[in-house]
Amino acid sequence: MQELVRKALSGDTRSIARIITLVENESPYTEEIMKTLYPHSGKAHIVGITGSPGSGKSTLTDKLIHEFKEKGNKVGVIAIDPSSPFSGGAILADRIRMQKHAVDRNVYIRSMGSRGSLGGLSKSTYEAALILDACGKDIIFIETVGVGQSEVDIMKIADTVCLVLVPGMGDDIQIMKAGIMEIADIFIVNKADREGVERVVAEVKMALDLVQKRSWIPPVHSTIAEKGNGITELAASISNHHEFLSISTEGLEKRRNRLVTEVEEILQREIARFTEEKWNQKKTPELIDSLYSRNTDPYTVAGRILEEVLLEN
Amino acid sequence: MTHEKIRVIVAKPGLDGHDRGAKVIARALRDAGMEVIYTGLRQTPEQIVDTAIQEDADAIGISILSGAHHFYFSRIIELLKEHEALDIIVFGGGVIPDDDVPALLAMGAGAIFGPGTTTTTCVDWLKSKVHEKRTLEMA
Amino acid sequence: MFDKTQLEEIEKLKHSYEKALEKSLPKGPERKSEFKTVSGIPVKRIYTPEDLTDMDYCHEIGFPGEYPYTRGVQPTMYRGRLWTMRMYAGFSTAEESNKRYRYLLSQGGSGLSVAFDLPTQIGYDSDHPMAQGECGKVGVAIDSLADMEILFDQIPLDKVSTSMTINAPASVLLAMYICVGEKQGVSSDKLAGTIQNDILKEYIARGTYIFPPKPSMRLITDIFEFCSKNVPKWNTISISGYHIREAGSTAAQEIAFTLADAIAYVEAAIKAGLDPDVFGKRLSFFFNAHNSFLEEVAKFRAARRMWAIIMKNRFGVSDPKALTLRFHTQTAGCTLTAQQPENNIIRVALQALSSVLGGTQSLHTNSMDEALALPTEKSVGIALKTQQIIGYESGVTDTVDPLAGSYAIESLTNEIQMKAEEYISKIDEMGGMLTAIEKGYVQKQIQDAAYEYQKAVESSEITVVGVNKFQMKEEERDFQLLRVDEKVGHNQIEKLKKLRSGRDNLAVREALEDIRQASRDTSVNMMPHIINAVRCYATEGEICGVLREEFGEYTENIVL
Numbered sequence A: 001m002q003e004l005v006r007k008a009l010s011g012d013t014r015s016i017a018r019i020i021t022l023v024e025n026e027s028p029y030t031e032e033i034m035k036t037l038y039p040h041s042g043k044a045h046i047v048g049i050t051g052s053p054g055s056g057k058s059t060l061t062d063k064l065i066h067e068f069k070e071k072g073n074k075v076g077v078i079a080i081d082p083s084s085p086f087s088g089g090a091i092l093a094d095r096i097r098m099q100k101h102a103v104d105r106n107v108y109i110r111s112m113g114s115r116g117s118l119g120g121l122s123k124s125t126y127e128a129a130l131i132l133d134a135c136g137k138d139i140i141f142i143e144t145v146g147v148g149q150s151e152v153d154i155m156k157i158a159d160t161v162c163l164v165l166v167p168g169m170g171d172d173i174q175i176m177k178a179g180i181m182e183i184a185d186i187f188i189v190n191k192a193d194r195e196g197v198e199r200v201v202a203e204v205k206m207a208l209d210l211v212q213k214r215s216w217i218p219p220v221h222s223t224i225a226e227k228g229n230g231i232t233e234l235a236a237s238i239s240n241h242h243e244f245l246s247i248s249t250e251g252l253e254k255r256r257n258r259l260v261t262e263v264e265e266i267l268q269r270e271i272a273r274f275t276e277e278k279w280n281q282k283k284t285p286e287l288i289d290s291l292y293s294r295n296t297d298p299y300t301v302a303g304r305i306l307e308e309v310l311l312e313n
Numbered sequence B: 001m002t003h004e005k006i007r008v009i010v011a012k013p014g015l016d017g018h019d020r021g022a023k024v025i026a027r028a029l030r031d032a033g034m035e036v037i038y039t040g041l042r043q044t045p046e047q048i049v050d051t052a053i054q055e056d057a058d059a060i061g062i063s064i065l066s067g068a069h070h071f072y073f074s075r076i077i078e079l080l081k082e083h084e085a086l087d088i089i090v091f092g093g094g095v096i097p098d099d100d101v102p103a104l105l106a107m108g109a110g111a112i113f114g115p116g117t118t119t120t121t122c123v124d125w126l127k128s129k130v131h132e133k134r135t136l137e138m139a
Numbered sequence C: 001m002f003d004k005t006q007l008e009e010i011e012k013l014k015h016s017y018e019k020a021l022e023k024s025l026p027k028g029p030e031r032k033s034e035f036k037t038v039s040g041i042p043v044k045r046i047y048t049p050e051d052l053t054d055m056d057y058c059h060e061i062g063f064p065g066e067y068p069y070t071r072g073v074q075p076t077m078y079r080g081r082l083w084t085m086r087m088y089a090g091f092s093t094a095e096e097s098n099k100r101y102r103y104l105l106s107q108g109g110s111g112l113s114v115a116f117d118l119p120t121q122i123g124y125d126s127d128h129p130m131a132q133g134e135c136g137k138v139g140v141a142i143d144s145l146a147d148m149e150i151l152f153d154q155i156p157l158d159k160v161s162t163s164m165t166i167n168a169p170a171s172v173l174l175a176m177y178i179c180v181g182e183k184q185g186v187s188s189d190k191l192a193g194t195i196q197n198d199i200l201k202e203y204i205a206r207g208t209y210i211f212p213p214k215p216s217m218r219l220i221t222d223i224f225e226f227c228s229k230n231v232p233k234w235n236t237i238s239i240s241g242y243h244i245r246e247a248g249s250t251a252a253q254e255i256a257f258t259l260a261d262a263i264a265y266v267e268a269a270i271k272a273g274l275d276p277d278v279f280g281k282r283l284s285f286f287f288n289a290h291n292s293f294l295e296e297v298a299k300f301r302a303a304r305r306m307w308a309i310i311m312k313n314r315f316g317v318s319d320p321k322a323l324t325l326r327f328h329t330q331t332a333g334c335t336l337t338a339q340q341p342e343n344n345i346i347r348v349a350l351q352a353l354s355s356v357l358g359g360t361q362s363l364h365t366n367s368m369d370e371a372l373a374l375p376t377e378k379s380v381g382i383a384l385k386t387q388q389i390i391g392y393e394s395g396v397t398d399t400v401d402p403l404a405g406s407y408a409i410e411s412l413t414n415e416i417q418m419k420a421e422e423y424i425s426k427i428d429e430m431g432g433m434l435t436a437i438e439k440g441y442v443q444k445q446i447q448d449a450a451y452e453y454q455k456a457v458e459s460s461e462i463t464v465v466g467v468n469k470f471q472m473k474e475e476e477r478d479f480q481l482l483r484v485d486e487k488v489g490h491n492q493i494e495k496l497k498k499l500r501s502g503r504d505n506l507a508v509r510e511a512l513e514d515i516r517q518a519s520r521d522t523s524v525n526m527m528p529h530i531i532n533a534v535r536c537y538a539t540e541g542e543i544c545g546v547l548r549e550e551f552g553e554y555t556e557n558i559v560l
């Protein structure tokens, strides 16, 4: 295992890919891998690309890869597509639009199924990003599932969140209502070759005026991703925001908060694992019967299980 | 470890745009619980192999109807060899005359599914093949 | 169509027929609980006048050559002239293909149909890295006018009609054809034929696109305009359902999406200032003849009726020639089986018959070995004879639209029309075909149908003789398969090298720059500029290369 991690750290693509798989599959080696890699992480700029389905996230990512690669960056991409709730399988197709970078040594693209997560990412997206970070990527793009409303998880793990809107889809208003205005650091109005761009841009700016003022004022870009228009400016904003984070207290806060969240999440996951194990042992039909007949209640049952878990550890 | 998801690349090498077969098999694999990385049309062997490596895929499935199967299979397998990644299973289908199949298998293709093969045959074959491969890796 | 008393009597009789069945069915049950066409349309046990009570013969069926053309586009149909027996052919080099064309013409074929190899279809020269391994594989490799001159050597372009399956770079290949005509002394107004030129179905079903939709639509309307003035006998587009069906759609989807594509082209052309009464005459269609015989006949009839209504009501067209849907048919390649390939001869015959009973204007019959590889001369011969037997021996051509009035056929015609109209309204609601494609709606419908079909075959709900029923054990394949020589690519590259060193490269560079400028101004028609470049032997790849730089390239939209 250490050998694999060593090779990954030296930038070997196959090993990096392997490690991500192990972590994604929650292999018993996960902890060891993450512990070894952790000290090497914390350097990369993690950029989230979120927005409704078909808004052009993948096309934008494709163009951004090019832009950052040209500047000499090593680029990582994690693209998440939904897993089928029935079969657990998934069709991962975001990278179709990024395939011209497939053979580029300085670009690593990884597709992930959401595997039951609902917040627009998959359970292991953050770990995967950390792995890429530790293994030498300078910038990492994370394309979320794109189901629209509830994609707030990206805020927890990305340094910079880009929200993609499209004129004439009606979802601009939706998003503003849902309070996603607060999560985005950069707004992108894509498909600017269509009618109504100016209107959306103006609406976003107006809405931004209404929300609480931050020291970072989110820029609003209009782009035609398909043709590459507006990408250079967008990339500059992304870099600016990175810069801003590194010098502002807001940036420091963000990174520190993320570490807090990380510990909290590991705690939750570990506790869940213990309780789940125990619950699976206890979950007999007889017990359910006695719950059903109201001989006992869910609170008592849960309380007993917790007690046992705590005693054992 | 059967709970580990099987990851498969489904690709159309070359310029041929008839992707009905590729799409049907991609769906069947998904419905069998696999993660299918669909790279779409006009893929070069280099793109396919690099994708498989980045995605840590267990297998590569390619569909070819243009008659250029010999070229693509040999090139993909050659590249896998260069990357020391011959453990990645390569299989395919499309319009491939029976007479050509032995040569492709000899090259290292895992299986060639001719016209009329059921998706179940293909899914079952891949499942057992991946299982075989993983057991081998564990040992 | 029947008076009230007659209908009452029919109802009574039907009632007693069903009563009797109730008794006999338990003893002799039917083979299946439900009968369906391959497209999944339920087929009734029996159709009667009751199914057509609302039918208005004069307005919905009418007479051949008259609105709404349900019974055919000409008054006498095949009593006047049989359909064009057009065999799609072309492989490896221009020399080889030229030989095959001359063979087909000598065998009584009446039109040529050119298949191009994939690099040509996607605008790459034979020496482009993406062309590696593909040259001459599924059709003939054409890089420049020099190849085109060889392709039509000793074939007088004023005597044949030529259909070219070319889409994204259609302007370039048409330009080459016009230049070959020039060299033969045939002026462009005498040229007859068709280019497929249907980019929308490339996005949804066939995959040989190059540019994004917007500039692609412009190239198409430029061709419409140019040809209406300079190549008046040319069919400037063949709006194709064939590939949509091959990709797995149902019969109703095939005509719905084809007609929706057609609507998009007409709208684009009108927007470009063209008159639908004029360019409407040069629109042609291309459909698939699949297995469900009755459904197919009904489909062709429904498509014809629908198009006439669309052109009249939506676009205010009045010229009868612009109202009629003229179509080419090809038997369904996807129904051919690799198992017991001789059976394909029979499948093709039945499919061909359905298209003739559906009133096709031209027909390609597949060869039995096409599920395995490119067809041999012998199997192409059999396929052509199949058409001749239908045309000259079967007698179905002696009366116009012989199945009209069949309760089943008329009912199915109505049903398919209704289903197709539903899809078209859905697409209208989305804002038209371009938006529907961008959203992946059309692709998704087709893929769902394809997946359903596959599952139905695997569960034997649909029978495929020799595949999931009546299989034979050890199969001996004793016929020859045609193989393309791997050297083709190599030779073609050599030819290109010679061409590039022998031509006036300064003129080529200027012509290409001229194309670049023209591409930037949408008020300019691209055709004359492309013809100019072709004439000085600029290659297809060079011309498309400039356009790629200017227009960008399309990436497919996957919705699975």
Ligand SMILES: Nc1nc2c(ncn2[C@@H]2O[C@H](COP(=O)(O)OP(=O)(O)OP(=O)(O)O)[C@@H](O)[C@H]2O)c(=O)[nH]1
Pocket (backbone or CB within 6 Å): A051, A052, A053, A054, A055, A056, A057, A058, A059, A060, A094, A097, A145, A146, A190, A191, A192, A193, A194, A223, A224, A225, A226, A227, C438, C555, C557
């Ligand atoms: N007109 C126009 N179309 C665009 C533009 N950018 C992307 N598209 C098209 O929008 C469609 C969706 O683009 P994607 O990049 O796949 O969008 P996405 O947000 O990644 O989609 P999902 O991952 O499926 O949610 C494609 O057909 C693109 O070609 C643009 O600037 N203008």
Ligand SMILES: [Mg+2]
Pocket (backbone or CB within 6 Å): A057, A058, A059, A093, A094, A143
């Ligand atoms: Mg995407």
